[in-house]
Amino acid sequence: MEIGRNKFVSLTYQLRLDGAQGEMIEETSADSPLEFVFGAGRMLEMFEEKLDGMKAGDKFDFELKAKDAYGEVNEDAIVDLPKNIFEVNGSVDEEMLTVGNSVPMQDANGNRLNGIILEVSDDAVKMDFNHPLAGDNLHFSGAILSVREATEDELVAVTSSCSSHGDGCDSGCGDSCGCH
Missing domain, CATH: 2.40.10.330 (Thrombin, subunit H)
Incomplete structure (x- = not known):
């Protein structure tokens, strides 16, 4: 199954600043992967765009420029x-x-x-009040562990969390890989 809207995605990643050899600031493992409903507005738009269409077992390696991640420092x-x-x-x-x-x-x-x-x-x-990663280029590398249809409960949880906070992000969302 391919990653697409309303799919539940589980993946591992390493997040580095300024390129593949830059300082690693976050890492997930298969024991504690990043899991999210694709297209729900909880992840960086360009992060999702880079993953769109991938399948379980696919590896990824890409950089998001600051303007496509958390923006420049305001x-x-x-x-x-x-x-x-x-x-x-x-x-x-x-x-x-x-x-x-x-x-x-x-x-x-x-x-x-x-x-x-x-x-x-x-x-x-x-x-x-800038995002801590504003102004930084972010380099992601990792692997897709699984892709499946999101359950009705998962879709409801994302919808209610987004509407209650207004921005699609809650405190359970990581600082890096996704929330705006």
């Missing part, structure tokens, strides 16, 4: 926020406000965002 997504918005019960958790920490937040529309703390001053926190 300087407008790096913002200074007033430190007082991090107060809970009148005080700020200084341990949470550590450079490098990822902090879950919400925008004015209630959308969930993760921001990385870049700087902390007495009255402000500089955060980067």
Whole structure:
């Protein structure tokens, strides 16, 4: 069976930055593969395009340029926020406000965002809301383990998860291989 819309795909992969010899940042194995419903909007569009039509046993090896992965770094997504918005019960958790920490937040529309703390001053926190892999070229290599029809439950789960979060991604989705 070929990979296509509404097929349940199981695969292994290695994800490297900037080419086949670049730094490996993520790897799955046959014991813990990446599994997803193809065409459900949970994976990078170009990632799925490269896998379309493949079958169990096929190997893949391709690069996604930053513009086709998580985009270029958007300087407008790096913002200074007033430190007082991090107060809970009148005080700020200084341990949470550590450079490098990822902090879950919400925008004015209630959308969930993760921001990385870049700087902390007495009255402000500089955060980067770009995807951690924005600006990076991604190299994927791996193998298709299986392809089958997605079950009705799997299709319903993807649909309800997409509609409840608005962007097709939930926290169970990996940082790399897929979520926008």
